[in-house]
Amino acid sequence: MKLTKVVTAAALFTFATAGSALAFHSGGVAECEGCHSMHNSFEGSANVTGMAQYQSGPFLLKAQDQSGACLNCHQSADTAPSGYHISTAGVTPLDSTTPVEMTPGGDFAWLKKTMNGSIRKTATTWDGDRHGHNIVAVDFGYTADKTLTAAPGGTYPATNLACSSCHDPHGRYRRFADGTYASTGLPIFASGSYVTSADPIANVSAAGAYRILGGIGYQPKSLAGSFAFSANPPSAVAPSSYNGINTTIAGTFDRVAYGNGMSEWCANCHTAMHIDSYTSGQKGLVHPAGNGAKLTAPIAANYAAYVSSGIMTGTGAGYSALAPFEVGGGATIADYTALKAFQATPVAPTVTNNVLCLSCHRAHASGFESMARYYLGNEFMTVADASNAGMYDTSTTENKINTGYSTTQQTNAYNGRPATLFGPWARNYCNKCHAKD
Numbered sequence: 001m002k003l004t005k006v007v008t009a010a011a012l013f014t015f016a017t018a019g020s021a022l023a024f025h026s027g028g029v030a031e032c033e034g035c036h037s038m039h040n041s042f043e044g045s046a047n048v049t050g051m052a053q054y055q056s057g058p059f060l061l062k063a064q065d066q067s068g069a070c071l072n073c074h075q076s077a078d079t080a081p082s083g084y085h086i087s088t089a090g091v092t093p094l095d096s097t098t099p100v101e102m103t104p105g106g107d108f109a110w111l112k113k114t115m116n117g118s119i120r121k122t123a124t125t126w127d128g129d130r131h132g133h134n135i136v137a138v139d140f141g142y143t144a145d146k147t148l149t150a151a152p153g154g155t156y157p158a159t160n161l162a163c164s165s166c167h168d169p170h171g172r173y174r175r176f177a178d179g180t181y182a183s184t185g186l187p188i189f190a191s192g193s194y195v196t197s198a199d200p201i202a203n204v205s206a207a208g209a210y211r212i213l214g215g216i217g218y219q220p221k222s223l224a225g226s227f228a229f230s231a232n233p234p235s236a237v238a239p240s241s242y243n244g245i246n247t248t249i250a251g252t253f254d255r256v257a258y259g260n261g262m263s264e265w266c267a268n269c270h271t272a273m274h275i276d277s278y279t280s281g282q283k284g285l286v287h288p289a290g291n292g293a294k295l296t297a298p299i300a301a302n303y304a305a306y307v308s309s310g311i312m313t314g315t316g317a318g319y320s321a322l323a324p325f326e327v328g329g330g331a332t333i334a335d336y337t338a339l340k341a342f343q344a345t346p347v348a349p350t351v352t353n354n355v356l357c358l359s360c361h362r363a364h365a366s367g368f369e370s371m372a373r374y375y376l377g378n379e380f381m382t383v384a385d386a387s388n389a390g391m392y393d394t395s396t397t398e399n400k401i402n403t404g405y406s407t408t409q410q411t412n413a414y415n416g417r418p419a420t421l422f423g424p425w426a427r428n429y430c431n432k433c434h435a436k437d
C-alpha cells in the first residue's frame, strides 16, 4: 500500500511535468491517463490508488471509485488554501486547524467534522454528514450520507453521489457565442469559468461550461435508471484566483458573479426545492430561488444598506459573497460582459437580480449544517471581546455558536474572514436581505 502511494505520486509528477501543471482539463476533456490507467502498470509497478498491479478501478480509473480518481489531484495535505484543491487531507474531528481550502464551492473535508460539544449543559453531536454533499471516495475516507438516502426533493441516490454526478469528467458541455449549450459541436478552446476566460467565437470555437458541469441529458454511464439532467450548466464567472484568505465581506477569492440558471441546475436533482414565482404569505411554498425569483425593492434596499446587526448605514454596493444573488437578465442567456464587470466590481442589487440556492448554500460543503454559507444554529455568528469588538466564540463548555470549532476553524468556515468584519454579536446573514434585527 505504501509502495502504491509513492509510485502514484511519482507517476503524477511525471504527468504534471509532461504538460503544464496548471492546465489539466482546459475546459474540456483532459489527458485520458490523468484519470485512467490502461494496465495499472507503469515502470513495472502499480500506479493506481488502492489497487494492485494489472487491476485498475471501475472504468479503468486510477482509484477504487470515480471520486477517488479526482481526489488524486484535488485533495492535498495543505496547511493554507492552495490552487484547485477542494479537499484537505488528514482531517480528523479533534484537530483544531483544518479544513483549510477556501474555494467558492467549499472544502469537502468539513464532512469529516462530526463535532461533540454541549448546549445548555446537554451533550450534543453535530453530524459531519450535514456539512455537504457526501461524495463516495473510499481511498480518501469519504462515505455516503448515513441519513439522506436520496437527494431531498428528488430521487438521485446518495450511494452514487460522486464528483462525476455533477461535473462531466470528460468536460463535453460547451457554451457557444450565442449563449446556448451542447455536448458536441465546435471545439472547446479553454475553460469558460473565469473573469479572464476568452469569449467563444461564433462558428469558430466554444468555451467550456462553467466548472465543466453536466448539462441537459447528462447522466454517468455507471448510474442505472432515469436521472438525466433537464437543465443546462449555469452561467457564472469566477475570479482567476479562487482559493485564498478573504479579508473583506465582498470577498476576493470566493466572489463568483452568478449570472443565471444555478438554481435550475441544482433542481436537476432537487426538483421540489425549486420554485420560480413567489407570493408573499401564501402557504405551500419553499423559499424562492431561480431565474424568476427576483429580489423585491425593499429587499434590494436592505441588502445595500445592511452593514451588520442594527447598522443600516451602508453606502455603495454592500455586496457580500456570503449572501450572493444572481445578476439575472435574459431568460436563459446571460451577458458575460456584464458578468465579468460585476465580478471585478459588484454593484448594489436591484429588482432584476435573483435569489439562488447559493444565496444560502455552498455547492460542495461548508462548516455549517445543511451546507449553509454561515451558521444558522444560533441567532449569532459572533460574540464580543472585552473591548466589545467582534470575535468568534471561544467557549469550551457551551458550544452554541462554535459547535466545537476553534477560532481558526470558525475563521476558515467563513473563508478566512475575521470576526471583526461582522462586528460583535452579529446576527446571521438572512438579515442581509431581510434586516430583521
Ligand code: HEC
Pocket: 029, 030, 031, 032, 033, 034, 035, 036, 059, 061, 066, 067, 069, 164, 169, 170, 220, 221, 222, 223
Ligand atoms: C478528469 C478525469 C477523466 C479524464 C481526464 C478522462 N476520463 Fe474517462 N472517465 C472518467 C470517469 C470518472 C469515468 C466514469 C464515469 C461513470 O461513472 O460512468 C470515466 C469513464 C470513461 C469511459 C466509460 C464510460 C463512458 O462514459 O463511456 C470511457 C470509455 C472513458 N472514460 C474514456 C476516456 C478517454 C478516451 C479519455 C481521454 C480522451 C478520458 N476518458 C479521460 C474520468 C476521466
Ligand code: HEC
Pocket: 015, 021, 022, 023, 024, 025, 026, 027, 034, 035, 066, 069, 070, 071, 072, 073, 074, 084, 163, 164, 167, 168, 169, 191, 192, 193, 208, 210, 211, 212
Ligand atoms: C491529474 C490531476 C487532475 C485530476 C485527476 C483531476 N483534476 Fe481537476 N483540475 C486539475 C488542475 C491542475 C486544475 C486547474 C487547471 C485546469 O482547470 O485545467 C483542475 C481544475 C478543475 C476544475 C475547474 C475547471 C474549470 O475550467 O473551471 C474542476 C471543476 C475539476 N478540476 C474537476 C475535476 C473532476 C470532477 C475530476 C475527476 C473526474 C478531476 N478534476 C480530476 C487537475 C486534476
Ligand code: HEC
Pocket: 067, 070, 071, 074, 084, 085, 086, 103, 104, 105, 106, 108, 133, 135, 161, 162, 163, 164, 165, 166, 167, 211, 236, 238, 242, 256, 358, 363, 364
Ligand atoms: C452536487 C454537485 C457537485 C459535486 C458532487 C461536486 N461538485 Fe465541484 N462544483 C460544483 C459547483 C456547482 C461548483 C461551482 C461553485 C461556485 O462557483 O459557487 C463546483 C466547483 C468546483 C471546483 C472549482 C473550485 C470551487 O470550489 O469553486 C472544483 C475544482 C471542483 N468543483 C471539483 C470537484 C471535485 C474534485 C469533486 C468531488 C470530490 C466535486 N467537485 C464534486 C458542483 C459539484
Ligand code: HEC
Pocket: 129, 130, 131, 132, 133, 134, 135, 144, 145, 148, 149, 150, 151, 152, 156, 157, 158, 161, 165, 166, 262, 265, 266, 267, 268, 269, 270, 357, 358, 361, 362, 363, 369, 370, 371
Ligand atoms: C447530481 C445530483 C445533485 C445535484 C446536481 C445537486 N445535489 Fe444536492 N444533494 C444530492 C444528494 C444525493 C444529496 C443527499 C446526500 C448528501 O447529503 O450527501 C444532496 C444533499 C443536499 C443538501 C443537504 C446537505 C445535508 O447533508 O444536509 C443540500 C443543502 C443540497 N444538496 C444543496 C444542493 C445545491 C445548492 C445544489 C446546486 C449547487 C445541489 N444540491 C445540486 C444530489 C445533488
Ligand code: HEC
Pocket: 278, 279, 280, 281, 282, 287, 288, 293, 294, 295, 296, 299, 323, 324, 325, 355, 356, 359, 360, 376, 429, 430, 431, 432, 433, 434
Ligand atoms: C439574497 C436575498 C435573500 C436571502 C439571503 C434570504 N432571503 Fe428570504 N426572501 C428573499 C426574497 C426575495 C423573498 C420573497 C419576498 C417577497 O416576495 O416579499 C424571500 C422570502 C422569505 C420569506 C417569506 C416571506 C413572505 O413574505 O412570504 C421568509 C420567511 C424568508 N425569506 C426567510 C429567510 C431566511 C430565514 C433566510 C436565511 C436562511 C433568508 N430568507 C435569506 C430574499 C432573501
Ligand code: HEC
Pocket: 151, 152, 153, 263, 264, 266, 267, 270, 273, 274, 275, 287, 288, 289, 355, 356, 357, 358, 359, 360, 361, 370, 372, 376
Ligand atoms: C434563503 C436561504 C435558502 C435558499 C435560497 C435555499 N435554501 Fe436550501 N436550505 C436552507 C436552510 C436554512 C435549510 C435547513 C432546513 C430548512 O430550513 O428547511 C435548507 C435545507 C436544504 C436541503 C436539505 C433538506 C433536508 O431534508 O435535510 C436541501 C437539499 C436544500 N436546502 C436544497 C436547496 C436548493 C436546491 C435550493 C435552490 C433551489 C435551496 N436549497 C435554496 C436555506 C436555503
